[in-house]
Amino acid sequence: MELVERYLKAVAAQLPKATRDDIVAELRDEIMGRIEALEARLGRAPDDDEVEALLREVGHPLTVAARYRSGPQALIGPELYPWWMFAVKTALAVMVCVTLIGLAARVLSGDLYMGEAIGQSFAALFSGAVSVIGVITLIGFILERQEKKPDFIAKWRVKDLGLFELGGDIDAETWSQRLAGAAESGRVKTGSAVKKSAEMSPVARAVSSAIAWAVLLLWWTGLLPMASIRPEELASVVDGVDYGRMLAQIVEAAYWPVTLFALAKVLFDLTRAASGGNVRLTAFGDMAFGAAAAWGLLWLWFWSPLSPVIWVGTVTEFAERVQALFHRTAGDAGGLAAILMIIVVWAFAAEVFRIVRAAGRLVAGR
Incomplete structure (x- = not known):
């Protein structure tokens, strides 16, 4: 027929x-x-x-x-779906943080009024969310069709679950209930108690770090259109210094180094997650990435377009600029420059401390 x-x-x-x-x-x-x-x-x-x-x-x-076809009959199956959902929630949380930073930068620089900045941020966040969900879905599609799933899915440990408890609390109702309960009982957790409750295993830290760095990499390369804080949109002059032009020059010079750094960080985090959070591998990576970040901060200090504004030759001069910042009156110049100077020095010290700690873990193996 x-x-x-x-x-x-x-x-x-x-x-x-x-x-x-x-x-x-x-x-x-x-x-x-x-x-x-x-x-x-x-x-x-x-x-x-x-x-x-x-x-x-x-x-x-x-x-x-x-x-009659072999293989998965779903884009993302029931085994991977909870991981997909967790990755989406984590990535969106990172996006919100970056968007808020961009919103604050644009408002404080006088580039936009608050209402206009909020509107643009919401639009950018929506389009960025569509992009990042698409990328995570593509990764899930590929993983679903592999014969062997990653070890961190099948060989999980109870110590890994602290991160997922935090991920499940990302909603307004849960936080409002917790705040109300704390107010009624009059009990507030101390810093150590909060830190202990949020502890996670090396594997969980590696997974969350990989997601965060992937989102930042997509934003940095322009593949994720969110948090519009591009240098050309911040061409403002503060204390007689054109920071917008400086930022544009810094981004142009650092584009590929930062791109390669973020890409390497994502790959490394995925590798250490697959290895079960190997202590020595993690320590070696922390040393390498700490050294790279420290070198980038040295470049900012000595050779970048920002160097003439933040550089000081002695500890005494550094202390004097810090002291002047706290005794600054209206109309005095150099306030933003002093803040940037402190940030760069503090970040460099933090990276050095990170390298030292990582060296200790590499030697001790724990």
Whole structure:
């Protein structure tokens, strides 16, 4: 029958060539058997409408062909879906933080009024969220089709679960209930108690770090259109210094080094997550990335376009600029420069401390 043959051709087009003929022959026998049973009930040959209704009962060619294909029958299956959801929530949380920083920068620089900045930030956050969800979905699609799932999915430990408890608390209702409960009981956790409750294993830290750095990498390279704080949009002059022009020059010079740093960080975090959070591997990576970050801060201090504004030659001069910052009166210049100077020095000291700690873990193995 013409309708049956057209139906079978549509199914055959979706099947692999190696098994196509056998499957079509099996399906033809099944359909013809149904048609014969229908003909026996009717006492006559069914017309085209009745045959088409029968074929609809068999199923759409795409659906029928899928039954005979091997491999996953879902974009992201039930085993990976919770991981996909957690990755989306974590990435969106990072995006919100970056967007808020961009919002504050644009308002404080006088580039936009508060209402306009909020509107643009929401629009950028929405488009960025669509992009990042698409990227995470693509990663989930690829993982779903691997024969062996990553070890951090199958070989998890209870110590890894602290991160996921935090991820489940990212909603307004939960936080409002906790704040209300704390107010009623009059008990507030100390800093050490909060830190202890938020502890996570090296594997959990590696996964969350990889997600965060991936979001920042996509934003830095312009693949994630969010938090519009591009240098050309911040061409403001503060205390007689054109920081917008300086920022544009810094971004131009540091674009590829920062891109490679972020990409390496994502790959490294995924590697240490797959290795179960190996202590020495993590320590070696912390030393390497700490050294790279420290070198970048030295570049900012000595050779970048910002250097003439923040550089001081002695500790005494540094202390004098810090003291002047706290005794600054309206109309005095150099306030922002002194703040940037402190930030760079503090960040460099933090990276040195990180390298020293990592060296200790590398030697001790714990």
